[in-house]
Amino acid sequence: MFKIGDFSRLAQISVRMLRHYDMLGLLTPNHIDRFTGYRYYTIDQLPRLNRILALNGLGLTLQEIADLLGGGTEIPLDHLRGMLLLRQKELERELAEKRWQLASVEARLQQIEHENNPNPYEVVVKTLGPLPVASIRLISPTVQEVGSYCNALHGQLYRRLRQYGIETIAPEVTFYHHNEYVEVDIDIEVATAISDAALAAAPVVDAVQFHEVPGCELAATLIFEGAFEEVVAAIQSLLRWIGLHNHVPAGPLRELHLSGPVQENGGQHAVNVIELQMPIEPIAGQ
DSSP, X not given: OEEHHHHHHHHTOOHHHHHHHHHHTSSOOSEEOTTTOOEEEOGGGHHHHHHHHHHHHTTOOXXXXXXXXXXXXXXXXXXXXXXXXXXXXXXXXXXXHHHHXXXXXXXXXXXXXTTTSOOSSOOEEEEEOOEEEEEEEEEEEEGGGHHHHHHHHHXXXXXXXXXXXXXXXXXXXXXXXXXXXXXXEEEEEEEEEOOHHXXXXXXXXXSOEEEEEOOEEEEEEEEEEEOGGGTHHHHHHHHHHHHHTTEEEOSOEEEEEXXXXXXXXXXTTSOEEEEEEEEEEEOTTO
């Protein structure tokens, strides 16, 4: 048996909390010396303590946990694992939302700081030629989940193309199909370029679409280097430049991954080289 101080070190929980759990009937000592009052615990009490900590981490109050585990009842391991996995997904979504909010705030700060200064990015207007691609198109529920959805879809796309025996060529590209700014139901298309010959011989399947993205006479473009979650400021700078030059978007925003496929370049948080392309046209009547 272990004294309460030794058990606290083994379990990585304070003596104060162990005493609190004892008071609530959540985890009582295996033995209390009737002469000294010392509390003693055994190693086989760790599983119950781990369940208490896990349930508390899920957001349950200690009283709710006491009610749930009343009478010494143990939650089945598979049930607890499922609850923790759900909580993990919730926290990941919350973290993605906070990251997006932080990136948006930073982007707005940059806009404010550069209101009377030149655009921090060099914008180039050029003609875009047609681009044969293989792609998967899907709706992301929220703007915060776009990164994880794109990453998963690119992985699915490359697995399918290997299955079909189709060779890809640069660049990898993501299209955002919206005529206005939205934060839910984001229409995204992940794609990779393929040769004209591969397009002509492509199979007819439901999982992957093979088509030629039309070119355009005018596109405002810029080069961004950094993590994907930091690209918001560059997009806003590009759109600001377009507006200042009396033009409007005339097609989906294109995000070309010049540093290679995302999954081969270290994922969403790695330093990536991205070309943003926005087809544009003059404002009507200008």
